[in-house]
Amino acid sequence: MKILKKESDDILVIASPRERVHIGDYLVASESQRSLVLQVYDERYLDVEGIEEEIAREEVLSASAPGFTSDPTELATISTLIRDTRILLCKARGTISGGRLTPRANWMPSRTNSTVTRLLVEDLAVSVAPLGVRNIRVGTVDNESSFGIPAEALDGRITVITGRKESGKSHLAKILLRGLLENDAYSVIFDLNDEYGTIGRRVDGTETGEAKKVKVLRPGRDMKFSLAAVGLRPITNLLSHSLEMPGTSLREFVKIWEQLDNRDELTLATLESGIQQWRCNEFVRDALFARYHTLASCGLFTDSTHQQFDLQDFFTLNRSGGALVVSLSGVSPLNRRMVVELILSKLVELLERRKIPPVFLFAEEAHLYLRDTYWEDLITRMRHFGVFTVFVTNQPDAIDQKIYRQVDNIFLYNFSNDSDLALISQASMADSDTVKAIVRTLPPRMCLLLGYAVRNLPVVVNVDPFDSPATGLTRRFFEDSIELSASAGRPAHPS
Ligand SMILES: Nc1ncnc2c1ncn2[C@@H]1O[C@H](COP(=O)(O)OP(=O)(O)OP(=O)(O)O)[C@@H](O)[C@H]1O
Numbered sequence: 152m153k154i155l156k157k158e159s160d161d162i163l164v165i166a167s168p169r170e171r172v173h174i175g176d177y178l179v180a181s182e183s184q185r186s187l188v189l190q191v192y193d194e195r196y197l198d199v200e201g202i203e204e205e206i207a208r209e210e211v212l213s214a215s216a217p218g219f220t221s222d223p224t225e226l227a228t229i230s231t232l233i234r235d236t237r238i239l240l241c242k243a244r245g246t247i248s249g250g251r252l253t254p255r256a257n258w259m260p261s262r263t264n265s266t267v268t269r270l271l272v273e274d275l276a277v278s279v280a281p282l283g284v285r286n287i288r289v290g291t292v293d294n295e296s297s298f299g300i301p302a303e304a305l306d307g308r309i310t311v312i313t314g315r316k317e318s319g320k321s322h323l324a325k326i327l328l329r330g331l332l333e334n335d336a337y338s339v340i341f342d343l344n345d346e347y348g349t350i351g352r353r354v355d356g357t358e359t360g361e362a363k364k365v366k367v368l369r370p371g372r373d374m375k376f377s378l379a380a381v382g383l384r385p386i387t388n389l390l391s392h393s394l395e396m397p398g399t400s401l402r403e404f405v406k407i408w409e410q411l412d413n414r415d416e417l418t419l420a421t422l423e424s425g426i427q428q429w430r431c432n433e434f435v436r437d438a439l440f441a442r443y444h445t446l447a448s449c450g451l452f453t454d455s456t457h458q459q460f461d462l463q464d465f466f467t468l469n470r471s472g473g474a475l476v477v478s479l480s481g482v483s484p485l486n487r488r489m490v491v492e493l494i495l496s497k498l499v500e501l502l503e504r505r506k507i508p509p510v511f512l513f514a515e516e517a518h519l520y521l522r523d524t525y526w527e528d529l530i531t532r533m534r535h536f537g538v539f540t541v542f543v544t545n546q547p548d549a550i551d552q553k554i555y556r557q558v559d560n561i562f563l564y565n566f567s568n569d570s571d572l573a574l575i576s577q578a579s580m581a582d583s584d585t586v587k588a589i590v591r592t593l594p595p596r597m598c599l600l601l602g603y604a605v606r607n608l609p610v611v612v613n614v615d616p617f618d619s620p621a622t623g624l625t626r627r628f629f630e631d632s633i634e635l636s637a638s639a640g641r642p643a644h645p646s
């Protein structure tokens with residue numbers, strides 16, 4: 152391979168057909184003292200003068216007179232090689248000198264003296280200082296070498312996993328989650344499709360070492376809250392944001408609450424009689440009652456002490472980390488929002504008081520239950536306190552551009568839709584040419600990893616299979632005919 156030319160910030164490398172280089176691979180243009188690290192983001196044929204005419208002529212000839220033509224000087228071979236010669240479009244990613252990589256890429260290697268060779272990701276990794284020691288294996292790179300990210304790269308960071316439907320996003324989220332569990336971290340998962348409960352089990356049904364750390368709870372069934380344990384702040388948040396309670400009524404509510412709390416009598420029953428007896432305007436009383444009845448009938452609250460869920464207990468009972476899977480499937484949209492609100496505000500409160508260690512939050516399709524104002528809160532204030540979110544979505548436009556700018560790691564699966572591509576290429580931390588060209592060509596189960604975890608050196612990863620029972624599959628009407636045909640080894644409808 153040789154450097155051909157530089158066009159704006161692209162470096163064009165000419166490669167013979169025998170060279171096994173793919174989009175996403177790294178190359179290195181070496182001179183005596185230093186070398187420029189390049190990444191291939193696209194490729195095209197070498198366009199030599201008259202080559203199209205030659206190909207057309209040959210095609211016409213072979214169609215009209217099929218058979219052998221003698222070619223004693225093997226000119227055809229050379230001509231074929233030229234026709235298949237590729238131009239690799241590369242971006243410079245940095246300079247290696249003295250064995251260390253720096254992001255400087257403002258020089259041009261000599262076209263005559265430099266040699267261009269493949270640079271494997273594992274060799275590239277040697278030239279940067281590691282981010283941590285707790286490796287989470289994600290898949291393979293460069294065909295066969297193992298690739299993982301340090302758990303530390305998710306710690307204190309915001310991560311986004313996005314790609315089109317059924318590209319493998321939840322699959323990857325589960326790999327990361329199991330990796331975090333193996334490193335004794337705590338996670339809370341907002342699970343929309345009942346996918347994460349099996350994370351502690353293998354395909355054959357046996358349990359992994361982490362199975363005991365996974366707890367699945369269904370809001371309204373085995374996850375009910377007591378008013379006293381939730382506390383005033385989360386409840387007022389919920390009343391004003393999820394139940395849109397006006398300010399005047401909220402002030403009266405706080406007074407009633409404080410009175411009951413001072414007497415240590417805070418229950419659903421006493422709250423009802425408290426509102427009944429409170430001296431206030433009838434409109435305010437109506438507003439209070441309306442919200443009270445929503446709280447009382449939503450099934451999320453209880454006065455019975457043995458049914459109550461205490462978030463802090465989850466942490467104290469699982470000393471070596473755990474995954475709290477909040478199953479939101481089958482929960483009404485209003486209850487979803489209330490539960491998420493309650494859990495997030497309780498988490499922040501416990502973190503503020505340093506009662507619990509930092510937590511990783513996995514949020515699938517968060518726009519379905521996360522109130523608008525919470526997004527910024529999650530990535531700024533909550534992250535500061537110790538809630539590190541992994542957003543998983545197949546709708547990149549559901550996440551605001553402001554949020555993307557704060558994101559540290561992005562795992563990108565295939566998108567072919569132009570508007571999604573434009574959005575995601577603008578939002579991500581790599582240049583938009585790279586993102587657009589690579590993401591468009593990504594086959595299923597491969598993703599482009601950008602950002603902090605890979606030190607801003609984009610890497611295309613072939614994600615591993617995950618040893619866990621299949622969950623979250625879309626129900627199908629014709630399921631049994633697929634099963635029958637699979638077991639009989641023949642098509643369901645022979646024709
Ligand atoms: N790297 C992989 N190796 C093997 N199977 C995979 C891999 N990635 C995904 N799959 C399988 O592909 C299917 C779809 O994956 P997954 O449910 O993770 O997609 P998704 O992007 O979350 O889809 P949705 O948009 O519907 O949520 C699953 O059955 C999953 O097991």
Ligand SMILES: [Mg+2]
Pocket residue numbers: 320321322623
């Ligand atoms: Mg999914």
